[in-house]
Amino acid sequence: MDDLEQTRALMAVTPGWQVQAEAAGLDDATVTAILSEAAKFAEGVLAPLNPVADRTGCRLQDGRVATPPGYAGAWLRLGQDGWLSMDLAEGAGGQGLPLTLHAAAAPFFEGAAMAFMMLAGSTRAAAHLLTQTGGAVAAEWVPRLASGDWTATICISEPDAGSDVGRIRTRAEEVEGGWRITGSKIWISFGDHDMADRIGHLLLARTGPASAGTRGLSLFLVPDRTDSGARNGITVTRIEEKMGLHGSPTCALSFAGSEGILLGEAGRGLPQLFRMIELMRLQTACQGLGIAQRALAIARSYASERLQGGPPDAPPVPLGSHPDVRRQLLAIAAPTAVLRALVLELSTLMDGDEGLAGYLLPLAKNFGAETGFQAASGAMQVLGGAGYTREWPVEQLLRDARVIAIYEGTTGMQAQDFLIRRLIRDGGQTLGRFLDRARAGVAACRDEAARDTATAVLDRFDALSRDLLAGAASPELAADGYLRAGWLAVTAWLACRLIEAGSEREGRFALHDLSERMAGAEALCHLPAWV
Template identity: 55%
Template sequence: MTPETLLSLLNATPGWAAQAAAADLDDTATLQILSEAAKVAGTTLAPMAARADETGCRVEQGRVRTPEGYGDAFRQMGADGWIASDLGSDLGGMDMPLALHAAASLPMEGAALPFMMLLGSTRAAAHCLAATAPDLAAEWCPKLASGEWAATICISEPDAGSDVGRIRTKAMPAGDGWTVSGTKCWISFGDHDMAERIGHLCLARTGAPEDGTRGLSLFLVADTLDDGTRNGIFVERIEEKLGLHGSPTCVLRFETAEASLIGTPGRGLPALFNMIELMRLQVGVQGAGVAATCATLARDYADDRRQGGRPDAAPVAIASHPDVRRQLWQMEARALIATALVVETAVTLGDAHAGNTEAAALSAFLLPLAKTFGGELGQANADAAIQVLGGAGYTREWPAERHFRDVRITTVYEGTTGMQAQDVLFRRLLKDGPAIRAALLARLDGGSVFPTLLARLDTLVERLSGATPAAQALAADAALRAAWEVVAAGLAERLRAALGQEDALDLWLFGAAARMGVAEASVDWALAVSDR
């Protein structure tokens, strides 16, 4: 996806113009930022990602060693302002609007998703500290933004993944501070050699086990103390994974590690949500970035690869074959709609952070959609790229198979699809349905498919509102997908009016009613079987 297309997509998003004006950004400046991001993705990140996938990460003498070039690239990204460009300038950022940060990140995520994960957690930690711990933020945020220091999020444990109420890592008062002891798993970049210091934002128990999530507090646990000595944090292993070979996924053991309390005891999860929110948006950007990268890869290959046609003439580009054209249109539609979704979510989140209550309700609805369907569309396009490239796509000579392996995780981490579905149905559609409906109509109503699907979603939600909790839980995934079809149709109609791309977007819109029908049938099934 070209920087010019990204700029047009931003300009087509309601609310962006006001945010750009507030940041003193005109189209020329915005395009310059997007163009530079694309340049970094193509010249620095993509080649490094290919090498990193081959070499992977390893543990040597208890420390993680990352692929060649990672440390230099991370520090350069910080020096150039890419890590936390949307952080306040008083804390080392550039005051860039969240939506522009997301748009600029798209080609980078598509080029080197594993590497970019450290930028995402470091940036999100900086925002969390800025929102909850001003004293710690003053010390840590400039270092995080510059790439001198890095950060992680430490939630999961061997017996407490999504069920965070069962966390057993314990925090104890110690003098003027705290110590943390326990084991955390699935920690992306839990240890590495890319920065001078690593800060772990760690959920630990300060209350009784029976207190559940209300007994959890948030701590900053640095891997080194102020005097430079090692804190009580040890790498037990890094996981062997399907993909993300360039991202070390660590199991960490905390042994009376010195820690600083963030916020209020017992309010760890609400404090951490400042970080989780941005990391879930990043997952959507990851998927959209891969979707766009794979669409470009497939289009370029299909334009160059020559096969078929009349036997008495030169072979033709496979892009001219009808079935290949269909696949390319599908990929282009997925890439455009996924990108529009994360930009829409980022613009709405930006308004919400500025105090707009309507935007806050809508962004809470859009965020799980961006997280889920950014990932699903990225997966679909990575799979489709392999198909368009044929046997070549299945080989390591081309990056399609690497994208396929890397992007698969996006619908698993930062909250599985099932968790996002429950959020959308129980907390959004059943609780705030009328407000969400009004906000969607205000932002997306401009075609014929969207309002038709919105009316069908209204009927579906009305049916579920009177169902048993068991039936609602069974139907949550279907409700998530029905809600997505409504939003996606509105985005597709907006893009068709603003950008053209009639072939690709018409293909998406022609299938929208049928996909909504599948969601409705799944609700029928849930209501039927829940009574058995």
Template identity: 55%
Template sequence: MTGEERLLAMLGVTPGWRRLCALGHVDDEVAGEVLAAAGRLARGVLRPIAEASDRVGARVEDGRVVLPEGFAGAWAEVAGGGWIGLDLPEALGGSGLPVALQAAAESLFDAEAPAFLMAPGAARSAAHLLAQHGGEGLADWVPALIAGERAATICISEPGAGSDVGRIATKATREGGAWRVTGQKIWISFGDHDLAPIIGHCLLARTSDAPGTRGLSLFLVPARRGAPGVTLLRIEEKLGLHGSPTCALAFDGAEARLIGEEGRGLPQLFAMIELMRLQTGVQGLGLATAAAELAEAYAAERRQGGDPAAPPVPIATHPDVARQLGQLRAETELLRAAVLELACQIDLAARAPEPEERAEAQALAAFLMPLVKTFGAETGFDAPHRAIQVLGGAGYTRDYPLERMLRDARVLAIYEGTSGMQAIDFLERRVVRGQAGLAAFLARAEAPRFAALAERIAAAPEPARLAAADAFLRAGWCAVTGWLAGRIEAIDPASARILRRALPERFALHAAEVEAALAP
């Protein structure tokens, strides 16, 4: 099966997708057409730029970022084809299609050129943020972002404030009725480039002396290439994603526009952050899909071993290689099922007709988000690792893209909230402080051992349970695996058997780790 066929098949057995179809928001025919077009774009436009952009990378000339050859053409194709606004409202220039279909299409793009996709991904997330919180004063930005006429970034981290957002020092002050921002921001993907004449930096800055995050407000800082106020300090030399310029920027009295309410910056920014966390899971799915397909194709063609008196046999027929391929495919299909489930719940939280259904979908999406972000990242890294092992020495060379995929995937577990942060979020926000998402999950999944573990850890003292957070997150992924194995079986029975066979031992291991951390 092709990647497009696997996506369509998995959507077909996802209850949330069937519900969206029943509500009239989409149908399988539209999905097939969209994914077929996405596959053509991925292979015809994005694949050719991936390897060259990795070798050349983004660079700085005369104080500005120069992107690899082919990026401008790819940007024009992606924007011109309506892909940035696929799931944004038609009234704003989008196509109004479900997030689930956007995620499915994007996984095909990320399978080919994840470094490039960082740019349209940020533009789409910013368009959602401004559609939700921008108001009339920023209404022109959403259609411009969808059309690729403008670009966007997310600016949170600073030299003295990474994950500890409450220590942000960048300040915004009113001067003559206008806001001005001064400070430094780092780790900004596509913070400077020439894909669009204006880049809108979605930026957190301090507007009051209130401690922690309460003094932070959200701004859009429009930066026109070459205009004063925003200066490129450097781009980072990184392990992977070489085509994506990770920038440090200085803001010196830069003109800014307030987004939403003053003092509500961080909660409002989560409209963008949550979509980017889903995007991380999608990136992992794209990389895992590409790695699995490459390993399977190589193992079917590469001939070694067998009866010395006969021609060599495909290495896929050797039991240990078959084992590795089976595990690689099973983990990939598990992630595919989880990504599409999460995306469908995000859709139902916005589109379901009844408030109760919307609330339940929102709670379940919140429960699944840290799991998909974390294990999307891990699967996206583990799949190229496993595929390299299948190819052996050939996989370690640049003759194949697996070594690039491995490097590109490593950052997935770091940006948009590290895996440790996701574990704490999953435990504290989804189990200890509020259990609506847990209840929604348990109503769908037969997971009595996980339910008992959740009750046990929620009653523990905070220091002990925080020490157990990672193990509990992994136990949660086991519970999700058991839930999704049924729908995977309808498409790929062998993968479902592999997943189910490993579940008891995996869950027991993580439950034991939780108990060890909770022990006095």
């Protein structure tokens, strides 16, 4: 089953999807045609960019960022062909399709050219955010973001404010006719580039006192050029040199009295950003899935073509005929398939059940990251020495994938979110809804052994959660183990769905040692205080 077939088969058994497809008037043939086009676009237009961008990188020239050859043309086509705007409303330049359809297509794009797609991620997310905040600014910006004529960034981090957003010092001052922004922002992907006419920075700045923490932050749109076309006081002070993702310029920006447009209510900047952050976290899951599916495809192809080993007096056999290599490939394929099922489930929930979607997002974010990185590393192991060279694309996948667990909220931040916000502060309510949904899915699985394992793992997760709710461990110390336990619970649930969708080997392999892994995660939730 190839990636497209597995995607289609999983969509067919993702409960929310059929409802959304019907509501959108989408029949199977149309969905398949759209996803086939996405895969074709990914291979034909995006994939050729990736190795070139990795080698060329982005350069700061005369104060502006120069992107790799081919980028501007590919961006134009991405917008023109509608891949940025599928799930935006028709009135706003979009096609009014479900988010799930975007999420089903995105891994093909991300696997082909993750660095390039960083611009699509923030531009899309900004269009959705502006749709929510509304008004004249949305009417002006959303259609242009939807077409790719203009692009957008998200500006949160500062040299002394990373995960601790409350320490943001960039200031917004109200003047006659608007706001002026002054300060420094770092880690801004595509903070500048030469691929479109205008860049809008979605930026958190302080409008209240420092002592107010995040409640003193407001959200602004800060264009790189004013309406008159003049530069808006924004300087690119640096492009980061990174281990990978060279095709995505990570900029440090300085704002000196730049004109900004207040979005929504002052002091409500951070909560207003959530829709954008959620969409970008969904993207990280798609990135991990894209990297994983591409790494797997390369490893499978290499294993079928490379001849090695076998009896010395006979011709060598395909690498993939060795049992340990088959095992290695399945050890990549199984979590990749689980992640695919989660991305589809999550994206349907984001259009329907935000509570449950918020519950699954930290899991999708972190295990998208880890699955992608481990798949790239596992594929490299299948290729051996060849995989360590730049002759093969796997080493770039590994370098690119490593950042996913760091940006958009590190593993540590996702773990705190999952345990403290989604479980403890929530009093276990959403946990209960998650377990109901997961157990219903498991109960529908025809495979009795799979059902038994999955049920046992979900029961253990339930019990562990109740323990932690009852204060059985220090939340800060238990958070990482609990995040891992959550992923194992999701794996139990969605492995059963994989079996239903015809990916039996992946589903059963994912379940094989799941109880033992859950026991390990439980142990990590109960670390001694001296740690």
